[in-house]
Amino acid sequence: xxxxxxxxxxxxxxxxxxxxxxxxxxxxxxxxxxxxxxxxxxxxxxxxxxxxxxxxxxxxxxxxxxxxxxxxxxxxxxxxxxxxxxxxxxxxxxxxxxxxxxxxxxxxxxxxxxxxxxxxxxxxxxxxxxxxxxxxxxxxxxxxxxxxxxxxxxxxxxxxxxxxxxxxxxxxxxxxxxxxxxxxxxxxxxxxxxxxxxxxxxxxxxxxxxxxxxxxxxxxxxxxxxxxxxxxxxxxxxxxxxxxxxxxxxxxxxxxxxxxxxxxxxxxxxxxxxxxxxxx
Amino acid sequence: xxxxxxxxxxxxxxxxxxxxxxxxxxxxxxxxxxxxxxxxxxxxxxxxxxxxxxxxxxxxxxxxxxxxxxxxxxxxxxxxxxxxxxxxxxxxxxxxxxxxxxxxxxxxxxxxxxxxxxxxxxxxxxxxxxxxxxxxxxxxxxxxxxxxxxxxxxxxxxxxxxxxxxxxxxxxxxxxxxxxxxxxxxxxxxxxxxxxxxxxxxxxxxxxxxxxxxxxxxxxxxxxxxxxxxxxxxxxxxxxxxxxxxxxxxxxxxxxxxxxxxxxxxxxxxxxxxxx
Numbered sequence: 001x002x003x004x005x006x007x008x009x010x011x012x013x014x015x016x017x018x019x020x021x022x023x024x025x026x027x028x029x030x031x032x033x034x035x036x037x038x039x040x041x042x043x044x045x046x047x048x049x050x051x052x053x054x055x056x057x058x059x060x061x062x063x064x065x066x067x068x069x070x071x072x073x074x075x076x077x078x079x080x081x082x083x084x085x086x087x088x089x090x091x092x093x094x095x096x097x098x099x100x101x102x103x104x105x106x107x108x109x110x111x112x113x114x115x116x117x118x119x120x121x122x123x124x125x126x127x128x129x130x131x132x133x134x135x136x137x138x139x140x141x142x143x144x145x146x147x148x149x150x151x152x153x154x155x156x157x158x159x160x161x162x163x164x165x166x167x168x169x170x171x172x173x174x175x176x177x178x179x180x181x182x183x184x185x186x187x188x189x190x191x192x193x194x195x196x197x198x199x200x201x202x203x204x205x206x207x208x209x210x211x212x213x214x215x216x217x218x219x220x221x222x223x224x225x226x227x228x229x230x231x232x233x234x235x236x237x238x239x240x241x242x243x244x245x246x247x248x249x250x251x252x253x254x255x256x257x258x259x260x261x262x263x264x265x266x267x268x269x270x271x272x273x274x275x276x277x278x279x280x
Numbered sequence: 281x282x283x284x285x286x287x288x289x290x291x292x293x294x295x296x297x298x299x300x301x302x303x304x305x306x307x308x309x310x311x312x313x314x315x316x317x318x319x320x321x322x323x324x325x326x327x328x329x330x331x332x333x334x335x336x337x338x339x340x341x342x343x344x345x346x347x348x349x350x351x352x353x354x355x356x357x358x359x360x361x362x363x364x365x366x367x368x369x370x371x372x373x374x375x376x377x378x379x380x381x382x383x384x385x386x387x388x389x390x391x392x393x394x395x396x397x398x399x400x401x402x403x404x405x406x407x408x409x410x411x412x413x414x415x416x417x418x419x420x421x422x423x424x425x426x427x428x429x430x431x432x433x434x435x436x437x438x439x440x441x442x443x444x445x446x447x448x449x450x451x452x453x454x455x456x457x458x459x460x461x462x463x464x465x466x467x468x469x470x471x472x473x474x475x476x477x478x479x480x481x482x483x484x485x486x487x488x489x490x491x492x493x494x495x496x497x498x499x500x501x502x503x504x505x506x507x508x509x510x511x512x513x514x515x516x517x518x519x520x521x522x523x524x525x526x527x528x529x530x531x532x533x534x535x536x537x538x539x540x541x542x543x544x545x546x547x548x549x550x551x552x553x554x555x556x
Contacts, residue, residue, distance in 0.1 A: 049433065049450040121472060130427050130475060133458050215458035217430075230458045240461060244342035244434035246349070 022263060029257035032250055046218040046237070048245075053254040055261070057218045061135060061231040062262075065210065066203045068139025068227065069146055074196060076143075077150030081192075082180065084151075085158035097152065104148035112209035115141040120213060127228065133215035135227040141209055146199035153198065157191025158184060197273040201266050204235075211236040234258045304530050305333040310344020310357030311436050312462040313481040314519045316550045317380055318357055318538075324546065325537050332530060338462055342434025348374055348522045354531050356522030359436030359481070363449070373525055378518035379538045380552040383482045383503030384441050385491035386515070387467075391474035397421040399493035399500040402514070405445050408477060411455030416475065429469055429478035430456035437463070440517040441479040479515075482508070483551030508553050519552060 032040075032053065043054030080100075084093045119140060120132030161184055169179035185192075215230025218237070222229065238255050245252045308318055315338050322334040339347075344356030345366055362376060386405055388397060397420050400408075407413040408426055417423045430453045431438040443449040460466040463484045470476045471488040482503045485491050493500035494514060507513040523535055537543045544554040 047452065116468070124473075130425050131458055131469075131473065133469075216432075217456060217459050240432055240459075241434075243339050244346060244432070246346055 018267070022260070022267075025256050025260040025263055029253045029260055032253035032257055035250065044220055046232075048241075048251040048254065051250060053250075053257075054218075055234075055258070057220045058232045058234045058237050058258065059261070060220055060224065061138075061214065061233040062204060062235070064135045064221075064225075064227060064231070065138040065142055065214070065233055066200060068135065069142035069203045070196065070200060072140070072143035073147045073150050073199060077147050077195070077199075078154050078192060080147075080151045081154035081158055082184075085155045086176075086180070086184070097155065100148040100151050103144075104152065108145065108206055108209040111141055111145050112212035115209060115213040129228060131215065131230060133213055133230050135214065135221065135229065135231045137213040138210050138231075138233065139227065141213055142203045142206060145206060145209065146203050149199040149202060150192075150195045153195030154188070154192045157188040157195065160191060161187040194273045197269050201269050204265060204269075205262060207235040207239045211239045216240055234262055303331055303333045304528070305335065306355060306531055306534060307335050307337075307353040308355040308357060308521075309337045309339050309347050309353045310522070311341040311359040311519070312338040312464065313359040313382060313437060313483075314344075314357035314380070314521070316483060317519065317547055317552060318355075318521070320550055321538055321543055321546045322534075324542065325534055328537075329533070332534075334534070340432065340434050340461065341436030341439070344522055345370070348524055351524070354524070354527065355534070358520050358522055359517060360439040360449075361518070363439075370522075375523045375525070376520045377523055377535065377539075378520045378555050379543070380519040380547040380555060381508055382517055382519050382552050383508045383513045384437055384444075384515040384517065385480050385482050385485055385503045386494055387470055387478050387480040387485060387489050388492055389470050389474050389476045390488045390490055392416060392421055392477070393490040393492065395422045397492060399495070401496045401500070402445055402494065405477075405494070406447075407455075409446060409453040409455050414455070424475050426455075426457075427469075427473050427476040428453070428455050428457045429466055429476055430459050431466065431479060432459060432461050435461070436517070437479050437481060441515060444515045505553050518555070 036051075036053065040053045041055045041059070043052070044056045045052040045054045046057060080096070084096050088096065115137060119137055123129060123132035123134065123137055165183055165187055166179070169183045174182070210233050214233055214236050216232055216236050217230045218232045219230075221227070221231055235258075238258050241251070242255055245255060308322070315336060319336040322336055326332060326334060341358040341360050344353075344358050345362065347353045348356035349370060356374075358376070359382065362370065386400060395416070397416060400419060404413065404419050408419070408428055409430070411428075413419060413426070415423060415425055431441075433450070439449040442451045442453070446453065458469070460469055460478075463481050466478050466480055467484045467486075467489055470478050470480070471486070480489065480491075482491070491503055493502045495501055501507045501513050503513045503515070508516055521535065521538065523531065538546075539556065544556055547554045
């Protein structure tokens with residue numbers, strides 16, 4: 001009986017927290033919505049002193065940096081996972097995995113400093129840029145940060161494929177590559193997909209590291225797909241401006257609205273991931 | 281930004297410190313321009329009053345003002361005057377006490393300076409920040425695009441710079457390439473670039489980050505301490521502490537120390553100009 005109560009109340013409490021968070025964000029950003037409607041999401045000018053709260057540059061910046069990070073980290077991470085799960089002997093495999101787990105444990109500010117002192121000068125000298133603080137830098141750094149998540153979880157998924165499936169593939173006389181593409185990856189796909197979604201969530205919410213390398217300027221790159229220009233992301237904006245606003249002002253509401261948008265995206269990602277786990 | 285993390289660490293240390301000793305803590309936060317003065321002064325003051333615990337952290341003038349207002353710190357640091365709305369809200373609750381004078385230098389990378397950009401008029405600087413001048417060639421340098429560094433809108437350095445150069449403390453700077461926060465961060469960007477221009481407190485200049493003389497022709501002035509003391513250098517300001525009216529006597533003691541001879545010698549040592 002007590003166990004049941006404990007389980008039920010814990011479950012209720014944790015699900016209530018998310019309602020609370022969303023409720024708080026919505027409540028706090030309400031003054032902005034009330035005053036300016038919702039159109040500011042598609043506006044391009046963020047200038048709090050003039051009550052302009054255009055979200056488009058930061059939204060686009062978040063989108064680009066996350067997309068770039070995934071584009072790099074998914075192929076690398078999944079390839080490393082295949083190598084570890086299928087090819088490497090156990091000793092080496094353990095070493096690679098250990099390295100990845102260590103990488104996942106490094107605090108993001110360390111990645112940020114790494115980006116600032118190594119990546120940015122490198123980009124500046126190699127690509128002959130005015131400044132290395134660009135969407136490209138943010139995307140590369142994020143790729144590094146989410147790589148361990150993708151690799152470790154994908155490897156678990158691959159190793160979770162049933163032995164009988166491998167044996168069936170072997171007995172059909174399938175070559176290694178065919179059985180990889182036709183049997184192992186499709187079987188492991190639900191797990192890999194969860195890995196990707198979790199990594200995406202982390203990339204989207206990453207603040208400090210991105211803030212240090214993205215340039216933090218609220219301007220849409222020209223043209224909009226130019227990743228070699230400084231830009232802004234939602235998290236970097238919150239990180240830079242949150243400390244300085246007076247609580248309850250319109251500016252504060254706007255920053256919390258940035259948070260609300262991130263929370264909504266994160267929740268949709270979790271819902272997607274959840275559904276896949278259940279159906280798998 | 282580094283200061284913010286430094287502050288977190290400092291704060292952690294101060295919390296984890298000896299909890300059993302009966303210490304009084306004075307929390308100070310705000311402008312990263314004022315920070316070096318206060319942290320050095322705090323070090324010396326602690327030697328005199330070991331029972332006191334002083335934690336000093338950055339964040340920018342805006343943070344100093346808003347945290348004093350919220351009552352989360354005992355002393356704020358500001359490198360700009362209070363804005364009109366802040367003065368209305370806080371005028372009757374806090375004292376703004378100047379502890380040092382400072383010039384905001386128009387700082388360029390060493391390479392830019394040595395390529396011939398040794399002085400800029402206010403209108404040239406304004407044109408650079410408005411995006412009308414985009415190449416160093418147009419102001420006497422080599423043919424290279426200008427990396428224009430703007431600061432976070434709440435920063436005291438930006439308020440002073442923008443009000444003198446652009447005519448309004450909150451003016452936009454459409455020519456800006458990137459935005460930085462603390463003096464430390466901005467100094468790092470300028471020193472690692474060879475095309476950058478930025479606004480930097482005088483005390484943060486060094487060999488790789490040089491100030492240009494500001495003004496027209498022969499009247500252009502460098503932000504030297506004489507020019508600042510005599511009020512001739514135009515981009516200048518008072519560095520102040522924000523003291524709430526309902527302060528403890530420990531806070532009063534520290535404020536008096538800052539204005540004493542020893543406190544003012546710290547100001548000079550750190551690279552600013554004393555007020556007394």
